[in-house]
Amino acid sequence: xxxxxxxxxxxxxxxxxxxxxxxxxxxxxxxxxxxxxxxxxxxxxxxxxxxxxxxxxxxxxxxxxxxxxxxxxxxxxxxxxxxxxxxxxxxxxxxxxxxxxxxxxxxxxxxxxxxxxxxxxxxxxxxxxxxxxxxxxxxxxxxxxxxxxxxxxxxxxxxxxxxxxxxxxxxxxxxxxxxxxxxxxxxxxxxxxxxxxxxxxxxxxxxxxxxxxxxxxxxxxxxxxxxxxxxxxx
Amino acid sequence: xxxxxxxxxxxxxxxxxxxxxxxxxxxxxxxxxxxxxxxxxxxxxxxxxxxxxxxxxxxxxxxxxxxxxxxxxxxxxxxxxxxxxxxxxxxxxxxxxxxxxxxxxxxxxxxxxxxxxxxxxxxxxxxxxxxxxxxxxxxxxxxxxxxxxxxxxxxxxxxxxxxxxxxxxxxxxxxxxxxxxxxxxxxxxxxxxxxxxxxxxxxxxxxxxxxxxxxxxxxxxxxxxxxxxxxxxx
Numbered sequence: 001x002x003x004x005x006x007x008x009x010x011x012x013x014x015x016x017x018x019x020x021x022x023x024x025x026x027x028x029x030x031x032x033x034x035x036x037x038x039x040x041x042x043x044x045x046x047x048x049x050x051x052x053x054x055x056x057x058x059x060x061x062x063x064x065x066x067x068x069x070x071x072x073x074x075x076x077x078x079x080x081x082x083x084x085x086x087x088x089x090x091x092x093x094x095x096x097x098x099x100x101x102x103x104x105x106x107x108x109x110x111x112x113x114x115x116x117x118x119x120x121x122x123x124x125x126x127x128x129x130x131x132x133x134x135x136x137x138x139x140x141x142x143x144x145x146x147x148x149x150x151x152x153x154x155x156x157x158x159x160x161x162x163x164x165x166x167x168x169x170x171x172x173x174x175x176x177x178x179x180x181x182x183x184x185x186x187x188x189x190x191x192x193x194x195x196x197x198x199x200x201x202x203x204x205x206x207x208x209x210x211x212x213x214x215x216x217x218x219x220x221x222x223x224x225x226x227x228x229x230x231x232x233x234x
Numbered sequence: 235x236x237x238x239x240x241x242x243x244x245x246x247x248x249x250x251x252x253x254x255x256x257x258x259x260x261x262x263x264x265x266x267x268x269x270x271x272x273x274x275x276x277x278x279x280x281x282x283x284x285x286x287x288x289x290x291x292x293x294x295x296x297x298x299x300x301x302x303x304x305x306x307x308x309x310x311x312x313x314x315x316x317x318x319x320x321x322x323x324x325x326x327x328x329x330x331x332x333x334x335x336x337x338x339x340x341x342x343x344x345x346x347x348x349x350x351x352x353x354x355x356x357x358x359x360x361x362x363x364x365x366x367x368x369x370x371x372x373x374x375x376x377x378x379x380x381x382x383x384x385x386x387x388x389x390x391x392x393x394x395x396x397x398x399x400x401x402x403x404x405x406x407x408x409x410x411x412x413x414x415x416x417x418x419x420x421x422x423x424x425x426x427x428x429x430x431x432x433x434x435x436x437x438x439x440x441x442x443x444x445x446x447x448x449x450x451x452x453x454x455x456x457x458x459x460x461x462x463x464x465x466x467x468x
Contacts, residue, residue: 068332098302115367133349
């Protein structure tokens with residue numbers, strides 16, 4: 001079965017967590033909106049009756065249309081060996097992914113604290129305050145949680161010896177924070193050696209390495225979730 | 235099996251979506267942190283090794299410990315007839331719940347735009363700006379989406395003739411917005427007659443009515459997600 005991924009064609013954004021899973025799995029997929037008339041096809045699916053997704057990303061798998069990043073990963077993880085086989089294991093990885101989802105929303109809030117529909121330029125002061133609080137309180141809380149899990153479990157990956165989609169997402173979090181906040185991240189990385197090692201382990205996997213070197217990987221930019229605004233990086 | 239729900243004992247918050255599902259199902263459960271030494275027991279579970287939840291709410295079901303509201307509902311929905319039986323149906327309701335999750339985070343941002351660890355009193359100006367944007371752009375987008383689903387599907391509930399946990403969550407959204415923003419909500423309700431009817435239908439269900447009249451339902455207050463700050467209500 002060839003999957004169809006629907007996501008904005010010019011950013012990594014929330015779609016990137018799905019792209020990484022599809023790439024690691026070696027799955028056959030089309031990144032529909034990056035092709036001709038793809039964005040129009042995406043908008044059309046969101047306007048249909050029945051079970052239209054609220055927003056991209058969504059994945060078409062045969063007749064199924066699945067929206068929400070974490071839900072897509074729950075589905076793909078079970079089918080491509082990117083999650084444990086037991087119900088307890090699957091729920092655990094899903095729960096971790098939902099915590100990443102919360103963190104990603106907070107990352108977006110650093111540059112859009114007054115709301116997603118206003119321009120960044122109209123909320124610079126608030127963005128500075130929110131970013132300071134984010135690095136003082138939220139990054140240590142979230143990344144500290146994942147770092148402790150890695151340390152306690154002692155495995156190569158977050159849930160043990162085998163990779164799961166949550167590891168790909170944590171790779172993306174490290175990549176994104178390094179892009180958006182190079183100075184702050186450099187200072188923080190000494191407190192998260194386990195996550196840095198996990199990042200490197202994911203980056204070295206053949207399918208991920210090939211993906212990152214390809215033009216299927218869209219570069220970070222200032223329209224996505226992780227944005228580099230030097231004034232927010234101290 | 236008797237469930238154990240772990241959530242902050244003095245607020246509805248994110249735990250309320252789980253409480254509503256347990257109550258509608260007539261499930262046997264303890265709201266642990268509301269009992270003696272319950273909060274200490276909750277903190278202890280979050281500090282353990284292995285698979286500690288990141289934050290409340292979490293549900294203990296036998297040996298399973300499930301964190302993240304939407305994940306708990308995914309689990310409960312399948313076991314208590316509060317979700318469709320097909321994989322497509324279960325994923326669809328889960329996707330809708332994850333959209334409610336995103337909306338709840340945006341509700342919280344209306345009074346905490348500069349970050350969850352700062353006091354409201356230190357971010358009043360930003361809260362006013364965020365709340366204006368929330369009511370101008372975000373409420374119409376989210377509630378308009380659910381209203382359209384209700385209208386298109388033509389059923390008594392969001393997914394048709396049978397109630398699912400998403401209906402309970404939408405009831406809570408209406409209740410919460412009415413509490414926090416009585417004036418703004420009053421003006422908006424003429425644009426969401428389907429959701430208001432759904433709210434009333436849920437409120438009239440025997441188990442929900444009994445729950446709302448009991449002291450198991452914690453009143454809204456200014457420590458929860460939905461907070462009444464008159465200056466944010468125009």
